[in-house]
Amino acid sequence: MSAVNTVTLPLQAGADGSARRAPRRVLPGFKLTLGYTLFYLSVIVLIPLSALIFKTFTLTWDQFVAAVSSPRVMASYRLTFGASLIAASVNAVFGLLVAWVLVRYSFPGKKIIDALVDLPFALPTAVAGISLTALLASNGWIGSILEPYGIQLAFNPNGVVIALIFIGLPFVVRTVQPVLEDAEKELEEAATCLGATRLQTFWYVIFPTIAPALLTGFAMAFARAIGEYGSVIFIAGNMPMISEITPLIIIGKLEQYDYAGATAVAVVLLIISFALLLVINALQAWQRRRSGGASQ
Amino acid sequence: MSNTRTVRRAQAGTTEPTWVKWTLLTIALIFIFLFLVLPLAAVFTEALRKGWDAAFEALKEPDAWSAIRLTLITAAIAVPLNLVFGIAAAWSIAKYEFRGKAFLTTLVDLPFSVSPVVAGLIYVLMFGAQGWIGPWLQAHDIKIVFAIPGIVLATIFVTFPFIARELIPLMQAQGTEEEQAAIVLGATGWQTFWHVTLPNIKWGLVYGVILCNARAMGEFGAVSVVSGHIRGQTNTIPLHVEILYNEYQSVAAFAVASLLALLALVTLVIKQVVEWRFERDQKAAAALPPERPMAAAPAAT
Numbered sequence: 001m002s003a004v005n006t007v008t009l010p011l012q013a014g015a016d017g018s019a020r021r022a023p024r025r026v027l028p029g030f031k032l033t034l035g036y037t038l039f040y041l042s043v044i045v046l047i048p049l050s051a052l053i054f055k056t057f058t059l060t061w062d063q064f065v066a067a068v069s070s071p072r073v074m075a076s077y078r079l080t081f082g083a084s085l086i087a088a089s090v091n092a093v094f095g096l097l098v099a100w101v102l103v104r105y106s107f108p109g110k111k112i113i114d115a116l117v118d119l120p121f122a123l124p125t126a127v128a129g130i131s132l133t134a135l136l137a138s139n140g141w142i143g144s145i146l147e148p149y150g151i152q153l154a155f156n157p158n159g160v161v162i163a164l165i166f167i168g169l170p171f172v173v174r175t176v177q178p179v180l181e182d183a184e185k186e187l188e189e190a191a192t193c194l195g196a197t198r199l200q201t202f203w204y205v206i207f208p209t210i211a212p213a214l215l216t217g218f219a220m221a222f223a224r225a226i227g228e229y230g231s232v233i234f235i236a237g238n239m240p241m242i243s244e245i246t247p248l249i250i251i252g253k254l255e256q257y258d259y260a261g262a263t264a265v266a267v268v269l270l271i272i273s274f275a276l277l278l279v280i281n282a283l284q285a286w287q288r289r290r291s292g293g294a295s296q
Numbered sequence: 297m298s299n300t301r302t303v304r305r306a307q308a309g310t311t312e313p314t315w316v317k318w319t320l321l322t323i324a325l326i327f328i329f330l331f332l333v334l335p336l337a338a339v340f341t342e343a344l345r346k347g348w349d350a351a352f353e354a355l356k357e358p359d360a361w362s363a364i365r366l367t368l369i370t371a372a373i374a375v376p377l378n379l380v381f382g383i384a385a386a387w388s389i390a391k392y393e394f395r396g397k398a399f400l401t402t403l404v405d406l407p408f409s410v411s412p413v414v415a416g417l418i419y420v421l422m423f424g425a426q427g428w429i430g431p432w433l434q435a436h437d438i439k440i441v442f443a444i445p446g447i448v449l450a451t452i453f454v455t456f457p458f459i460a461r462e463l464i465p466l467m468q469a470q471g472t473e474e475e476q477a478a479i480v481l482g483a484t485g486w487q488t489f490w491h492v493t494l495p496n497i498k499w500g501l502v503y504g505v506i507l508c509n510a511r512a513m514g515e516f517g518a519v520s521v522v523s524g525h526i527r528g529q530t531n532t533i534p535l536h537v538e539i540l541y542n543e544y545q546s547v548a549a550f551a552v553a554s555l556l557a558l559l560a561l562v563t564l565v566i567k568q569v570v571e572w573r574f575e576r577d578q579k580a581a582a583a584l585p586p587e588r589p590m591a592a593a594p595a596a597t
Contacts, residue, residue: 026476027391028485034388037400040381044452045407048418051428055421094327101324105317113325115568119332121507122560122567124514126534127553130541131335134342134550141334166331198312227411230516230534234541247413247517254417254521259426266414273409280409281402 052270055263067264072240073249077268079157080246084225087164092218095172096210102173103180117173120166125230132163133235155237160245163231168221175217179210179287212287219283223276227269339557342550354540354548355555362528363536364555366444370519370532371512374451378508379501382459387493390467391475401464407456415453416521419446442524447532450518455508462504463497470496499574503567510563514556 056064067073101107102114120128136143136154143154153159183206191201229247236243244252246269253262311317343351354360385404389397407415421427423440433440440446474496478488494501516534523530531539533556540549 026479027472027488028479029489030388030392033384034392034394037381037385037388037404040377040384041400041403044449044456045403048422048453049406049410051421052414052418054428094324097320098324098328101321104311105321107321111568113328115564116328116332118564118567119336119560122510122514122563123336124516124534124553124556124560126516126537127339127514127556127560128335130537130549130553131338131342134546135334135338141338142330166335169331198316223409227409227414228517229411229413229520234538247411250413250417251521254420259421259424262417263421266411266417269411269414273411273414277402277406277409 049270052263052266055260056267059260059264063260064264067261068268072244073246073265075241076244076246076249079160079243080226083157083160083164083245084222086161087168087225088218088222090161090165091168091172091221092214095169095217095221096176096214098169099173099176099180103177118170120168121170125167125228126234128166129163129231129234132166132231133159136162136235154235155243157236157243159235159237160232160243163235164225164228167228167231168225171220171224172214172217175213175220176210179213180206183209209290212283212290216280216283216287219276219280223273223280226272226276336557336561339550339553342546343554345550346547350547351551351554354545354551357548359528359531360536360552363531363533363552366447366531367513367533369444370448370451371509373448374455374512375505375509377452378455378459379505381456382463382504383501385460386463386467386497387489389464391472404460404464405457407453410453412454412515412517413521415518416450419449419453419522441522442526443530446522447519447530450522451512451515454515454518455512458508458511459501459504462500462507466497466500467493499570499577503570503574506563506566506570510560513559 059067098117102110102117133154134140136159138144138147138152138154140154143152146153153162187205187209188201191205192198196204227247229245229251232245233248236245236248238244238248246265250262250265250269253259253265312320388394389401389404420441422429423433423446424430425434427441430441440449474492475488478492479485483491513532514534515532516538519532520535520538523532523535525531525535525539527539533552537549537553537556540552
């Protein structure tokens with residue numbers, strides 16, 4: 001595309017850059033659709049989000065720091081980030097495994113399992129929350145098996161991790177799967193012909209190809225886990241300092257009409273979301289360069 | 297195709313030893329079973345713990361009905377609005393070049409990375425009693441937060457990018473040649489959209505709509521912040537599930553939750569069907585080679 005543009009530009013001299021866009025403007029509706037997009041985006045997303053930022057400015061810097069760094073809030077960051085990191089890592093490992101199995105092997109029921117991977121996207125988080133709690137509580141199917149061994153998975157930080165694993169699972173599978181499908185078998189054959197073992201081939205040939213997608217999936221699962229609320233609050237037990245996630249801190253402050261405090265913590269979460277969004281964008285650009293614009 | 301398959305079989309080096317294959321497969325299936333199958337099965341088993349009658353009893357409650365009605369109303373407003381936005385955003389982003397396009401695309405994706413709780417909070421800060429226009433709303437007796445409009449707004453926010461992000465890559469991949477041809481041949485903008493663009497994007501559209509709908513009906517965090525939890529008035533199905541669960545009415549909670557689980561299953565089935573149809577259409581399009589170079593030619597020259 002760009003090569004074509006640099007050729008056409010000098011031909012239409014004096015068109016100061018608009019020549020590049022001229023052929024596309026044959027289609028009508030640019031102003032209407034872009035105008036509506038910007039209007040709707042502003043009304044639904046940008047103006048309300050700026051309300052959050054402006055509310056923060058009603059606090060002094062000291063008040064802000066006090067609100068976002070009280071011991072209870074700090075404990076919630078540790079839990080939210082720690083649990084999200086563990087869950088995203090587990091998802092990276094098992095998501096890669098599931099993607100591998102779905103792409104490379106054939107087995108009965110493969111199509112159903114492939115469809116089922118999206119369940120966490122489709123199942124409302126509250127339903128996931130109560131269902132996982134029912135499974136892991138001491139009288140549940142899994143909880144009752146583990147209880148004699150003294151393993152408690154519900155109503156403590158373990159439960160948070162498990163809920164976050166459930167929520168984040170499709171991200172890794174769905175980002176790795178298409179890249180694995182497009183990966184060239186010839187490279188693997190070449191590696192084998194040159195005497196590499198299967199493990200070496202995986203590590204030096206396949207893994208570098210899927211690494212950007214795997215990282216993207218990891219970052220997406222991590223970002224989603226940090227903001228997650230519905231599935232976690234049922235299983236966490238929500239004890240202050242122990243199993244209280246950051247989104248719940250915001251709810252708690254709201255219920256006490258501490259709007260400024262809730263806003264301050266929300267701003268911290270929002271900044272982290274922005275940062276992660278930028279990281280994910282950069283990762284996706286890297287992935288597109290790697291796969292030559294094939295995926296997404 | 298069959299040729300490469302024989303080559304592959306000859307070269308055992310590009311597959312794992314059988315025992316490795318079986319181990320990987322077994323671990324993956326156990327993981328899927330523990331994390332996806334069991335939670336899904338648990339919803340229905342818990343709902344039917346005291347039999348079908350007890351489960352149906354929970355669904356017949358007037359509060360459950362009003363929750364179902366509110367969820368349907370919310371989705372019926374949020375999904376079409378996001379659909380119109382999705383088409384407009386995809387048309388402007390995919391069919392034209394302009395400054396700041398990448399930034400705009402990032403902004404469209406933004407609601408995905410905002411915590412649902414924060415999504416609810418921003419509307420409380422806008423429209424709540426102490427919010428920006430809260431006093432004015434109160435003076436005019438308009439309720440937005442802790443009422444249905446707030447629930448609808450929060451739902452629109454969390455489902456905002458669903459349809460747009462399905463359509464943008466699809467419309468980008470399809471380019472503008474077909475539309476340009478239609479315009480040159482004298483079609484109006486609307487005719488071009490209805491007869492040229494829409495048939496090309498229909499599966500992406502359906503795909504986006506069902507995912508958007510599933511999230512709209514199932515959203516919990518954002519809606520929970522703006523709802524005010526007034527039984528029979530501002531409770532959606534997920535909020536009703538929460539209330540029943542916290543009141544230790546486990547069977548009733550899971551019975552209502554099964555409705556949402558069924559919705560999720562229906563969503564997955566439709567999604568799968570759409571994917572198959574889309575692949576079939578693409579294969580059919582690829583099987584018509586003379587059309588393609590002709591359509592691509594004017595752009596290249």
